[in-house]
Amino acid sequence: MIVALVSGCCGTGRTTVAANLALVLKDRFPVTLLDCDVEQSNTVLLPINWQEKVAVKINAPKISFTNCSKCFNCVKNCRFGVFIQFKNSIVILPERCANCGICSSFCVDHAISLEPYTLGYIHKGDYHGLTVVEARIDNSAVKATSLIKRIRSYIDPYGLNIIDCAPDISDYDSCSIICPDFILIVTGDSRQERKWLAKAVDHSRKVNRPFGVLLNMASNNSSFIEEYCQEEDIPYLGSLPYDEELASGLIDNYQLFNHSTTWQERFEQLWEYILDLASQ
Numbered sequence: 001m002i003v004a005l006v007s008g009c010c011g012t013g014r015t016t017v018a019a020n021l022a023l024v025l026k027d028r029f030p031v032t033l034l035d036c037d038v039e040q041s042n043t044v045l046l047p048i049n050w051q052e053k054v055a056v057k058i059n060a061p062k063i064s065f066t067n068c069s070k071c072f073n074c075v076k077n078c079r080f081g082v083f084i085q086f087k088n089s090i091v092i093l094p095e096r097c098a099n100c101g102i103c104s105s106f107c108v109d110h111a112i113s114l115e116p117y118t119l120g121y122i123h124k125g126d127y128h129g130l131t132v133v134e135a136r137i138d139n140s141a142v143k144a145t146s147l148i149k150r151i152r153s154y155i156d157p158y159g160l161n162i163i164d165c166a167p168d169i170s171d172y173d174s175c176s177i178i179c180p181d182f183i184l185i186v187t188g189d190s191r192q193e194r195k196w197l198a199k200a201v202d203h204s205r206k207v208n209r210p211f212g213v214l215l216n217m218a219s220n221n222s223s224f225i226e227e228y229c230q231e232e233d234i235p236y237l238g239s240l241p242y243d244e245e246l247a248s249g250l251i252d253n254y255q256l257f258n259h260s261t262t263w264q265e266r267f268e269q270l271w272e273y274i275l276d277l278a279s280q
């Protein structure tokens with residue numbers, strides 16, 4: 001089973017919810033926590049015993065500028081927008097390359113070669129029986145949807161897979177390619193978060209997967225989100241309260257479930273809701 005956690009923006013506590021749900025369930029059945037937030041992987045908050053590191057590479061064009069006569073045929077003929085002309089120079093966005101080879105066939109000066117380019121790395125490790133997989137973008141890469149797609153091969157077909165998606169909608173799109181059995185939209189109730197919630201709901205409907213909304217770090221006057229869900233006929237999975245100690249870093253490794261039985265029960269209840277909705 002695959003449960004993807006998404007949110008429209010940063011700061012909703014999505015990763016904390018993903019990690020705690022995984023930690024609460026890991027002793028019942030095999031659980032894999034997959035961190036797809038490639039630009040800001042933070043499952044590293046847990047002291048994970050990393051065992052594997054695999055570089056994710058593609059072939060991408062490289063220009064020998066000593067041979068290049070600036071005909072800009074490559075710019076005109078690459079339909080993936082890998083080459084950007086900037087005045088009299090060319091900027092290459094290698095992560096967009098689809099390896100079709102057309103650019104080199106149009107390069108009269110034979111100045112283009114396709115060479116290995118590292119998009120990032122996939123790390124795999126273990127934390128007390130919980131399998132953790134993390135995709136991390138390389139510093140030099142701009143954006144790496146292919147890196148997120150590559151993480152699919154780490155999904156355990158016989159266990160529960162909890163995917164911590166990147167916070168913005170475009171990355172959420174690529175995570176939805178993973179085709180989750182359930183999408184958990186984690187939201188806060190700030191003005192910005194409310195705006196993004198509507199977009200996340202829109203996207204979840206488009207990919208046609210069961211989904212529900214969890215309000216995280218709820219304050220006393222957080223009824224807006226529940227009302228919105230009722231009006232829009234969206235399953236509302238309840239709320240997790242704002243925790244002063246968590247916010248001030250007093251809870252070790254963000255392990256809320258370890259903090260009190262109340263927190264453990266909250267995550268168990270959340271899992272029951274997810275199971276219910278996913279099986280409808």
Ligand code: SF4
Binds near residue numbers: 063067069071107109
């Ligand atoms: S097609 Fe070849 S020669 Fe023309 S601009 Fe591109 S790299 Fe340079």
Ligand code: SF4
Binds near residue numbers: 077080082096102
């Ligand atoms: S190989 Fe194809 S996709 Fe890649 S840069 Fe060349 S033309 Fe563009």
